[in-house]
Amino acid sequence: MSDILTPSPAPSHARNVVAWSLQVLLAVVFLVAGGAKLAGVPMMVEVYDLIGVGQWFRIVTGLVEVCGAGALLIPGYAGLAALWLSCTIRPPCAR
Structure with a gap:
């Protein structure tokens, strides 16, 4: 009965290592993808021409991905960064 009332233990060291490894x-991945968009890699330019949204959207998406990649590494912002980056993945996956 006393087991029910005891607080749960802190996350294990292994769990923290796995979480940080996934975040890094x-x-x-997002830094490379965003960097490719910002650098104007020909494939990225072609993709955004095919989509028809304009090259300005490639730049905005690249900035969102690079900023989100940096925020993933800041403990207080990691959850918000994951949500932020999921918004960049959602539109292409919806098709």
Whole structure:
């Protein structure tokens, strides 16, 4: 009975390592993707021409991804950054 009333233990060290590893991996992925958009990699330019939204949207998306990648690495902003970055993934996945 006393087990029910005891507080749950803090997250394990292994869980923290896995969480940080995933955050760093996702930050690198979004940094590379956003950097490619900002650098004007020909494939990215072609994709945004095909979509028809204009090159300004490529720049905005690149900035969102690069800023979100940085925010993923700041503990207080990681959850908000994940939500922010999920908005950049949602439109292409909806098709």
